[in-house]
Amino acid sequence: MAAFDTEKLAQDAINAIADKIKNLNTLNIIVAGKTGVGKSTLINSVFKDELAETGMGKPVTDHMRKITKKGVPLAIYDTRGFELGKEVQSEVKKEVIDTIQKGIATKDINKTIHCIWYCINTAANRVEPEEIQWLRELSRENQITQVPIIIVLTQSFSKKNAVALRKMLLDENLDVVQIIPVLAQDYEIDEEYTARAYGLDVLIKVMAEILPEELMDTLQHVQIASLTEKKRYAQAAVATAAMAAVGEGAAPIPLSDCAMLIPTQLTMIVSITVIFGFDVNKSILTALISSTIGTGGATVLGKTVVANILKFIPGAGTVLGGAISASTAGLITTALGEAYIKVLEMVFKGEMNINDLGTVKGKEAMSQNFRQQLRFGKSRK
Ligand SMILES: Nc1nc2c(ncn2[C@@H]2O[C@H](COP(=O)(O)OP(=O)(O)OP(=O)(O)O)[C@@H](O)[C@H]2O)c(=O)[nH]1
Ligand SMILES: [Mg+2]
Numbered sequence: 562m563a564a565f566d567t568e569k570l571a572q573d574a575i576n577a578i579a580d581k582i583k584n585l586n587t588l589n590i591i592v593a594g595k596t597g598v599g600k601s602t603l604i605n606s607v608f609k610d611e612l613a614e615t616g617m618g619k620p621v622t623d624h625m626r627k628i629t630k631k632g633v634p635l636a637i638y639d640t641r642g643f644e645l646g647k648e649v650q651s652e653v654k655k656e657v658i659d660t661i662q663k664g665i666a667t668k669d670i671n672k673t674i675h676c677i678w679y680c681i682n683t684a685a686n687r688v689e690p691e692e693i694q695w696l697r698e699l700s701r702e703n704q705i706t707q708v709p710i711i712i713v714l715t716q717s718f719s720k721k722n723a724v725a726l727r728k729m730l731l732d733e734n735l736d737v738v739q740i741i742p743v744l745a746q747d748y749e750i751d752e753e754y755t756a757r758a759y760g761l762d763v764l765i766k767v768m769a770e771i772l773p774e775e776l777m778d779t780l781q782h783v784q785i786a787s788l789t790e791k792k793r794y795a796q797a798a799v800a801t802a803a804m805a806a807v808g809e810g811a812a813p814i815p816l817s818d819c820a821m822l823i824p825t826q827l828t829m830i831v832s833i834t835v836i837f838g839f840d841v842n843k844s845i846l847t848a849l850i851s852s853t854i855g856t857g858g859a860t861v862l863g864k865t866v867v868a869n870i871l872k873f874i875p876g877a878g879t880v881l882g883g884a885i886s887a888s889t890a891g892l893i894t895t896a897l898g899e900a901y902i903k904v905l906e907m908v909f910k911g912e913m914n915i916n917d918l919g920t921v922k923g924k925e926a927m928s929q930n931f932r933q934q935l936r937f938g939k940s941r942k
Contacts (some may be wrong), residue, residue, distance in 0.1 A: 567851050568625070568843075568847060570823065570827065570850055571843045571844075571846035571847040571850060572843060573827060573888065574827055574830055574831055574834075574842075574846045575842070575843050575846060577827065577828075577831045578831050578834050578835060578841065580632070581698055581778075581831055581832075581835050582632070582835060585634040585778055585779045585782060585835070586634065586670050586671055586775050586776055586779050587634045587635065587636055587637075587670075587671040587940060588634060588635050588636070588670075588675055588776050588779045588780060588783065589636045589638070589639040589664065589671075589672070589673060589675050589676075590635075590636075590637055590638070590675065590676050590677070590678060591625075591640065591657055591660065591661075591673050591674055591676075591677045591678070591814060592604060592637055592639050592640070592677075592678045592680065592681075593640040593677065593678070593679050593680065594640070594644065594678075594681060594713075594715075595623070595643040595656065595678030595680075595692075596635035596643065596644055597644075597670070597682070597683070597715050598640065598680045598681065598682040598685075598715050598716070599682060599715035599745060599752060600613075600639060600673070600678060600694075600715075600747055601613035601639075602676070602682050602715075602745045603680065603713065603715060603743070603745045604628070604639075604787075605625050605745075605788045606745035606758070606761060606786065607745070607747060607761055607764065607765070607784060608637075608783050608784060609633070609634075609783055609784075609785045609838055610630055610633055611842065612628055612630055612633070612635070612637060612807075613628060613637070613639070616776070618637075618639060621638065621660070622656040622659070622660065623642075623656065624640055624641050624642045624649065624652060624653045625638050625639065625640050625641070625656050625657075625660065626638070626639050626641070627639075631865035632849060633780050634782065634783065635690055635783045636710050637781070638660060639672070640653050640656075642658070643789040645896070647691060650691060650695050653694060653772065654698060654699055654702070655675070655710065656744075658702050658703070658706075660674060660933055661706050661708050662706065665706060669786060670776070670805055673833045674708050675708070675709075675772055675773075675776060675842070676697070676708065676709050676710075676711065676771065677699075677708055677709070677710045677711070677736075677774070678711050678712075678713050679696060679712050679713070680712075680713045680715050681710070681712060681713070681714055681715065681726070681730075682714075682715050683714045683715065683716055683717040683718075683719065683722050683742060684717075684718065684719070684722075684727050685714040685725045686722065688729070688730070689724070693730075693733055693735070696712075696735050696737070696781050696920045697735060697736075700735060700736035700737065701736075703736075704736075709737075709739055709769060709771045710736070710737040710738065710762070711737060711739050711740075711741060711768075712730060712735070712737050712739070712913060713741055713743055713764065714727060714740065714741065714742040715742065715743060715744075715745065716724055716744065716745075716748070717742035717743055717744050717760065718744050718748040718750065718756035720742070721852075723733070723853045724742070726742075727740045727742060733768065735902075738767065739767045741763050741764050741767065741807070742758060742760050742761060743758075743759065743761055743763070743764060744757070744758045744759050744760060744868070745758060745761060746758050747860055748942060749892075753775055761786035761787065762786055762787035762790070763779070764786065765784050765786050765787040765790050766787065766790060768780055768784075768937075769790060776923075777794065778794075778832075778835060779837065781794045781835075781836040781837075781838070782835050782836060782838045783838060784838075785838070785909075786910050788861065788906065791836055791837055791909070792902060792906065794836050795832070795833045795836045795837065795898075795902050795905075796898075796899075796902065798829055798832035798833055798898070798905045799829060799833070799894075799895055799896075799898030799899060799902070801829070802825050802826060802828065802829035802898060803826045803894045803895045803898070804891070804894075805894075806822050806825050806826070806890045806893070806894040807887045807888060807889045807890060807891035807909065808887055808890075813886050813887060822890055822893070822894065823854075824898055825894065826854070826894055826898075829897070829898050830849070830892065830897075830898075830901060831844070833901055833902060833905065834905075836886040836908065837905045839905065839906075839908060839914070839915050840915065841918075842919065844878065844915075844918045844919035845918040846924070847919070847920070848918060848919050848920075848923050848924045848927065849901060849927055851895075851924070851926040852927045852931070853897050853927060853928060853931040854870070854897060855889055860911070870890070870893055870935065871885070873932045873935040873936050874889065874892060874935045874936070875878070875936060879931060887923070887936075892935065892938055893935070895934065895936075895938055896931050896934035896935045896938055898933060899930070899934045900928075900930035900931040900933075900934055900939070901927070903926075903929050903930040904918060904930065905925065906942030913926070
């Protein structure tokens with residue numbers, strides 16, 4: 562019977578998480594637009610760690626600074642001086658194109674510009690013809706480099722105005738991938754009425770469609786605007802792990818080999834953690850493991866543990882012939898993944914503090930979710 566040690570497993574997972582984050586490719590975005598349109602507000606609302614506040618950024622050209630934060634695989638190039646007239650706008654455009662070309666020349670995905678967000682303030686109620694002209698010229702010069710351009714309509718608390726502006730811009734036939742109205746933060750219109758933030762999830766969805774596969778983990782790791790997208794990616798990781806657990810032959814797994822499931826499950830936990838992007842510490846992972854597949858302290862994934870788990874699966878019966886079926890192995894893996902996603906979802910929604918996960922409260926939530934998943938999850942045949 563293979564023994565496993567919860568503490569060691571948690572430590573292995575922590576190491577693997579740190580490693581995976583370190584190896585994420587860096588996402589590079591140029592954010593352009595006039596002063597006051599809401600670029601910083603947008604950046605802080607879409608990405609974790611209040612990037613636009615903390616980093617003053619490092620000037621990379623006359624009108625562009627690069628905002629980064631140690632340990633976060635993201636670089637934002639923030640442009641400025643847009644309102645200073647035609648000459649400056651033309652300089653900004655040249656700097657944008659130069660930056661794109663320099664990045665491409667490195668042939669390094671970590672240094673390539675992946676996307677441009679051009680921000681227009683819906684609340685300003687007008688777009689200068691020069692801005693349209695600027696976008697037209699930019700996309701012309703971008704014809705070979707083909708960096709996707711997204712127009713973000715910021716401060717769109719008036720949906721009616723946003724729709725009208727969007728239509729007007731669509732009629733210009735600009736070479737952009739999408740025009741997306743957003744309200745990055747709730748907006749208090751008067752004492753009676755506050756417009757709720759919206760649209761950032763659409764921006765993330767579009768980003769997921771246009772970015773290369775090598776940046777998907779990064780995008781989910783750094784974004785805080787779409788729970789739906791995070792869950793979608795996390796659930797894909799669970800499905801992959803469950804398939805691996807079931808195995809190709811789908812033969813019953815002898816109890817003595819149940820520990821073989823652990824590396825697959827560990828990889829799954831690591832992927833989910835990286836996708837959610839929270840600072841998960843060892844006590845949280847110890848709690849997760851001990852409240853689901855293990856039972857506190859140093860433990861053995863043996864007959865008693867598996868029998869305990871099986872109790873919760875209708876129809877799985879007891880441990881017959883010293884083996885669990887392949888579909889049961891898949892089900893246990895799915896339940897573990899889904900239970901972990903559930904508690905991280907609660908943290909995302911602010912229903913639970915991340916540090917609560919390492920406490921009794923967190924353990925209870927995880928073990929309850931795990932059992933519920935076992936009970937109601939569909940057994941994979
Ligand atoms: N409530 C609310 N206020 C916003 C939103 N977007 C921008 N604002 C406000 O508009 C003002 C300007 O926003 P910033 O994000 O600083 O604009 P910026 O484009 O970064 O401006 P510069 O850095 O000067 O170029 C701030 O007072 C923001 O609070 C939003 O989505 N909701
Ligand atoms: Mg700003």
